Amino acid sequence: MEIDRDTLLLMLRRMWMIRNFELKVMEVHSAGEFAGAAHPYIGEEAVAVGACAALEDTDYITGNHRSHGHPIAKGGRVDKAMAELYGRVDGYCKGKGGSMHLADYSIGILGESGILGSSVPVAVGAALAAHIRGDKFVSMAFFGDGASNQGALHESMNLASVWKLPVIFLCENNQYAVTTSYADTVAVDHVSDRASAYNMPGMLVDGQDAVAMYEATSAAVARARAGEGPTLIEGLTYRFEEHSLGLGRVARGAYRDEAEIAEWRKRDPLDILENTLISQGIATREECDAINAETVDEVEKATDFARNSPFPEPEDLFEDMWANPIPLP
Amino acid sequence: MAQTVFLEAINQAIQEEMRRDESVFILGEDIRRAIYGATADLLSEFGEKRVLDTPLSEEGFFGAAIGASLVGMRPVVETLTSFMWVAMDQLISQAAKMRYMFGGQATLPVVFRASMFYGAGSAAHHSDRSYPMFMNMPGIKIIVPSNPADMKGLLKTAIRDDDPTIVFEDGTLFGMRGEVPDNADLPGEELLVPFGEAKVFREGTDCTIVAIGGAVNHAIATADQLAAEGISVEVIDPRTLVPFDKQTVLESVEKTGRLVIADPAHKVCSAASEIASIVAEEGFWSLTAPIQKVASEQVHIPYTPSLEKHVYPDVPKITAAVKRTMEG
Numbered sequence: 137m138e139i140d141r142d143t144l145l146l147m148l149r150r151m152w153m154i155r156n157f158e159l160k161v162m163e164v165h166s167a168g169e170f171a172g173a174a175h176p177y178i179g180e181e182a183v184a185v186g187a188c189a190a191l192e193d194t195d196y197i198t199g200n201h202r203s204h205g206h207p208i209a210k211g212g213r214v215d216k217a218m219a220e221l222y223g224r225v226d227g228y229c230k231g232k233g234g235s236m237h238l239a240d241y242s243i244g245i246l247g248e249s250g251i252l253g254s255s256v257p258v259a260v261g262a263a264l265a266a267h268i269r270g271d272k273f274v275s276m277a278f279f280g281d282g283a284s285n286q287g288a289l290h291e292s293m294n295l296a297s298v299w300k301l302p303v304i305f306l307c308e309n310n311q312y313a314v315t316t317s318y319a320d321t322v323a324v325d326h327v328s329d330r331a332s333a334y335n336m337p338g339m340l341v342d343g344q345d346a347v348a349m350y351e352a353t354s355a356a357v358a359r360a361r362a363g364e365g366p367t368l369i370e371g372l373t374y375r376f377e378e379h380s381l382g383l384g385r386v387a388r389g390a391y392r393d394e395a396e397i398a399e400w401r402k403r404d405p406l407d408i409l410e411n412t413l414i415s416q417g418i419a420t421r422e423e424c425d426a427i428n429a430e431t432v433d434e435v436e437k438a439t440d441f442a443r444n445s446p447f448p449e450p451e452d453l454f455e456d457m458w459a460n461p462i463p464l465p
Numbered sequence: 466m467a468q469t470v471f472l473e474a475i476n477q478a479i480q481e482e483m484r485r486d487e488s489v490f491i492l493g494e495d496i497r498r499a500i501y502g503a504t505a506d507l508l509s510e511f512g513e514k515r516v517l518d519t520p521l522s523e524e525g526f527f528g529a530a531i532g533a534s535l536v537g538m539r540p541v542v543e544t545l546t547s548f549m550w551v552a553m554d555q556l557i558s559q560a561a562k563m564r565y566m567f568g569g570q571a572t573l574p575v576v577f578r579a580s581m582f583y584g585a586g587s588a589a590h591h592s593d594r595s596y597p598m599f600m601n602m603p604g605i606k607i608i609v610p611s612n613p614a615d616m617k618g619l620l621k622t623a624i625r626d627d628d629p630t631i632v633f634e635d636g637t638l639f640g641m642r643g644e645v646p647d648n649a650d651l652p653g654e655e656l657l658v659p660f661g662e663a664k665v666f667r668e669g670t671d672c673t674i675v676a677i678g679g680a681v682n683h684a685i686a687t688a689d690q691l692a693a694e695g696i697s698v699e700v701i702d703p704r705t706l707v708p709f710d711k712q713t714v715l716e717s718v719e720k721t722g723r724l725v726i727a728d729p730a731h732k733v734c735s736a737a738s739e740i741a742s743i744v745a746e747e748g749f750w751s752l753t754a755p756i757q758k759v760a761s762e763q764v765h766i767p768y769t770p771s772l773e774k775h776v777y778p779d780v781p782k783i784t785a786a787v788k789r790t791m792e793g
C-alpha cells in the first residue's frame with residue numbers, strides 16, 4: 137500500500153506529540169502539579185496514531201482510561217488536553233473530566249471512559265446513526281485487552297455484525313490489565329481470534345509499527361464505508377511505563393519481569409517509524425529530530441497554557457448538567 | 466487496643482474469616498497483588514483457589530460469586546462502587562431477588578466490598594457513593610463503616626451473615642487510624658459488630674446529627690467545635706443503613722428536638738432523605754425545627770479540586786445546618 141509522505145510525517149509528529157506529552161505529564165505529576173490518576177500511553181503510540189491516521193475529522197472515536205493518546209492521535213489539541221489534566225477552565229472539559237475523560241466533539245472525539253468497556257457500545261451507536269442516515273462516517277472504539285473481557289464488548293460486536301455497522305473495534309493489547317496478565321484472563325491466543333464468533337474479520341497487527349496499523353485500519357475503514365460491516369483489529373503492543381502514575385508504590389510484587397520490559401523497549405514505535413522513513417528516503421534524521429523538537433516545544437507551550445489558565449469558579453459546579461436547565465433540588 | 470489503619474482493619478477481617486471458615490474465598494481484579502491494599506498477603510496464606518484474580522468482567526464474576534454462595538460458599542467480592550454499575554443485573558435481578566422469588570429456598574451469603582473513591586480528583590466515573598440506590602431495592606444489606614474498628618467488626622459480621630451484603634468502604638477513610646480492640650480482650654475473642662445497631666459518638670441535648678460513612682468524622686468535629694460555643698450536639702452513626710436502627714435516632718430526636726443528617730451521597734433520594742422521612746413520619750411531634758439534610762450537590766463529581774471541594778458535606782456546611790435548626 138502506498139502511503140503519502142504527508143501522512144507518514146503527520147504520524148511521526150503525532151507520535152512524538154504523544155510521547156513528549158506523556159513525558160511531561162509524568163514530570164509534572166510527580167512534581168505534584170496536579171493530582172488524580174493518569175495512565176501513560178508511552179510505548180503504544182503507534183496503535184492510536186496509525187489507526188487514527190486512517191480516519192477523517194468527521195469520523196468518530198471513543199476510548200478508555202489510557203486516554204491521552206487517542207485524542208492527540210485524532211488531531212486533538214495538547215494545550216486543551218494539558219489544561220484539562222490541570223483541572224483548569226480552558227481544558228477540554230472545563231476541568232470537569234480530567235485525565236481519563238478527554239473529549240473534543242469538534243473533531244469526532246466522543247469521549248474517553250473510565251469505566252472499561254462502557255464506551256464501546258457508544259461507538260457502535262454512532263455507527264448506527266451513519267447506517268440509518270446513510271452517512272459515510274465510521275466510528276472506532278479503542279479498548280484494552282482487559283476490557284475485551286467485558287460483556288459490553290461481546291454484545292457490541294454481535295450487534296454491529298448483524299446490523300453491518302461501520303465500526304472498527306480497536307483492541308490495544310498491551311498484554312496486561314493493571315497487574316493481571318492477558319494470558320491468564322483471555323481464553324483465546326489473540327483477542328482478534330474472537331472476531332470469528334461474530335462473523336467479522338479479525339486482524340492481528342504489530343502495534344509497534346504505525347505503518348502496519350495504518351494499513352490494517354485503512355482496510356477496515358474501507359470495508360466499513362462500503363457498508364460491509366465491522367472489523368476487529370488487535371494491535372499487539374506493550375506499555376513501557378507503570379499502569380498509572382503513582383501505582384508503582386502500591387502494587388505488591390512484580391508482575392512483569394525486567395527482561396520482558398527491556399525486550400519490548402527495544403521495539404520502540406518511534407524508532408521503528410523513523411527507521412522506515414529514513415531507510416526509504418522519505419525523511420532525514422535531521423527532519424525526524426526537528427519534528428521531535430517541535431513537539432517538545434508545543435508541549436512546553438501547552439503546559440504554560442495550562443498553568444496560566446484559571447481554575448473554574450464555584451458557580452461553574454452547576455453548569456453543564458442539563459441541556460435545558462432545571463431548578464436545583 | 467491497637468492503633469490500626471482502616472485498610473489494615475479490612476485485611477484483618479478477611480484474613481480472620483478465611484482462617485476460620487474454609488468456605489470463605491475472595492475474588493476481584495488485581496487482588497493478589499493487592500493494588501488497593503486491602504488484600505495484602507492473602508495469596509501467600511490461602512493460595513490461588515481462595516484468592517482469585519478475575520478477568521475484567523464484573524457482570525461475570527459478580528454472578529459467579531452469587532452462584533457459589535447459593536451452593537454453600539461464602540464469597541467476598543472486591544470492587545469499586547463505580548464498577549458495580551456494570552454488574553447491576555446480577556446484583557439486583559439475582560442477589561437481591563432470588564431468596565424471596567424462590568420462596569425462601571435460596572440463601573446467599575455473599576459480600577460485595579465496594580470502595581468509594583471520592584474527594585481525591587477521581588472525577589465522575591470513579592467517585593460514586595451509591596448506597597442509597599441499593600436501599601431502594603429490598604434484598605441487600607447495606608453497611609457503611611466510619612472507622613477502623615467498625616470496619617473490621619462489620620465486615621466479619623457481613624461474611625457470616627446469610628444474606629447478600631454490600632460493604633461500602635469509604636476511600637476518604639482508608640488512611641484513618643483508630644483503635645481496634647485486640648481479639649484476646651473481647652468476649653468470644655473476636656470483634657463482631659452487629660447489624661442494625663447505631664453507635665452514638667457524642668452525646669448531646671440541643672441537636673442530633675446522624676452522619677454516614679466519611680461524614681461521621683466531620684459531624685464529630687462539628688460537635689466538638691460547637692461544644693465550645695455552648696451548643697450540645699449528639700452524633701449518631703447508623704453504621705448499617707439496611708437494617709437501620711431507627712429507635713436510636715428517634716430517641717435522640719425526642720431528646721434534642723432537632724435533626725441534621727450528613728450524607729456524602731447525592732441529596733435526592735439519599736440515605737439522608739430516607740432518615741428524614743422516618744423522623745418526619747414517626748418523630749414529627751418531637752421536632753422543634755425543620756430537618757436539615759447536608760448531602761452532596763445534585764451534580765456529578767467534577768475532576769478539578771476547585772469544584773470538587775464544594776460538593777460534599779463538610780464541617781462548615783454541617784455547622785451551618787445545626788445553626789439553622791437553632792434559629793427562632
Ligand SMILES: Cc1ncc(C[n+]2csc(CCOP(=O)(O)OP(=O)(O)O)c2C)c(N)n1
Binds near residue numbers: 250281284
Ligand atoms: C468496569 C471497570 N472495572 C475495573 C476498572 C479498573 N481498571 C482500571 S484500568 C484496568 C485495567 C485495564 O486493562 P486494559 O483494558 O488491558 O487496558 P490497559 O490499562 O492495559 O491499557 C482496570 C481493571 C475500571 N476502570 N472499570
Ligand SMILES: [Mg+2]
Binds near residue numbers: 281312
Ligand atoms: Mg491492557
